[in-house]
Amino acid sequence: MSSTPYRLPLALPGLRRADGDGAIAGVCAGIARSLRVDATLVRLTFALLAFAGGAGVAAYAGAWLALATESGPRPSPRRRLLGYAALAVAGAIALRGFGFSDSLIWPATLCGAGILLARGRSGIPVVVGLSLVVLGVIVFVDQNASSNGRDAAFESSAVAIALLLVLGPWAWRLAAERDAERTARIRSQERAEMAARVHDSVLQTLALVQREAGDSRRVASLARRQERELRSWLYPDPRADGAGLASAMDAAAAEVEELHGVPVELVRTGDVPVDDRVDALVLAAREAMANAAQHSGADEISTFVDVGDDAIAVYVRDRGTGFDPESLPSGAHGIAESIRGRMERAGGTASISSSPEGTEVELRIRRAP
């Protein structure tokens, strides 16, 4: 429940005459602003009421007298009293205009007085004002019940309308406050999640970094892993969470980095869904990255995944020592089987160029027809 003191809802919170943007004296614009509705709606209501024996005109005059402007001082008590009187007259005229008898107008006046008394206040005036409202409703029901001129349905609907008038806006405000509370709660949940995330990952990593400060390679790989984790959380890549080539390559690069402690600079364009052939491509690329990390001595590996219109190409490049692809020891199972053999079985190609300036493995398959 709301923690603000109970205020009579018809009090129209912060009601003032609008300074600048009013059509006549800013009454309608002010009411509209307080209710957070369109001013035209309020103006239309007043205009309609003006046809009810001039009630709208009287009400407008009353409001003009009683209300302060946004920047101006509160009107003098006498002027306000005059305004309230005009409002009461307006109410009476309106009710007469609707064909209601005096038996309705008196209770209405009581209700009106109660509302005006309680307006924007809390404590005793509210109690008194509410009492007046309730009294007005009781008198109304009582008089009409005894007069017997109208049926019971009308009476009960009159009470319902009165209650709706009093409680409706209040309930509306309450709902609005509930919404605000919900927003605040969601925000605090988000903050809690953020704190948990920072604690679980960032703080743990920082602790590890401090403990292993002597091992620069280990520190770099810790930092790198943390960076990747935070990055994927902060800037989720739409392509990285499906079962596509892009996310598979992300995972493969991350594995190599973690296993061998060498950063992989992964650049990719486009994406395709993973099928058996694409899977073979990813595995071959992973092997190429792992080889570069293990054997080249380079401190970084560049990988570029290019999904073209007809073919998919993956380039794995390092600036390491290089080797002679023709004179590999027989135990070098990796290149022959895991890269070349795998690509050929998938209907693709693998070509390797190496020099003392580094090595590049180019893997290529046609896109699925």
Added chain:
Amino acid sequence: MKPRVVLVDDHDLFRAGVRSELGSGIDIVGEAGSIAEAVPLIRELDPDVVLLDVHLPDGGGHAVIAQVAPERPGVRFLALSVSDAAEDVIDVIRAGARGYVTKTISGAELVDAIKRTAEGDAVFSPRLAGFVLDAFRSVAPPVDPELDVLTTREREVLQLIARGYRYKEIAARLHLSVKTVESHVSAVLRKLQLSNRHELTRWAAERRLI
């Protein structure tokens, strides 16, 4: 001639790190930590290159370029970022930066990038090359073929940059001079800045939203 550089980044630690890494080859004449500090400083110092963080506490780095570039056309901007969010990078390039590098770049490479920026070349990191290839991946017919389409050569150059090649290596591989490679990259930069094809923006929006 040592390029005179203003360093704009809100992290003191990072600025100190860059200063010590750049060493004597670069003359850091001023530092700023926000847009509000950077704009008058750059106007006053008129440096060759501004090393500009993409994210500043009072807004994006592109705001600095927008405020300074009209009256200091000689000042060149090199964007520096940890974010890698494509739309941020494209924003700062479209505002007029001559290039983009990530903050994990090594000291020697950063010196090289600053010198090339000072000479008016475009500096593309592999990642930026990837972004640009993505952005110009054509589906809809181009509105203005001059600006909306990359030539085969430009595409080749960008693909090699994305693969981790340096300009010199690209030149050797494509049997071109380094100057020609540079002019291809500058042409791509120009297209990126001037092309109004809605593909570019739509692509950025997709990256953010979907």
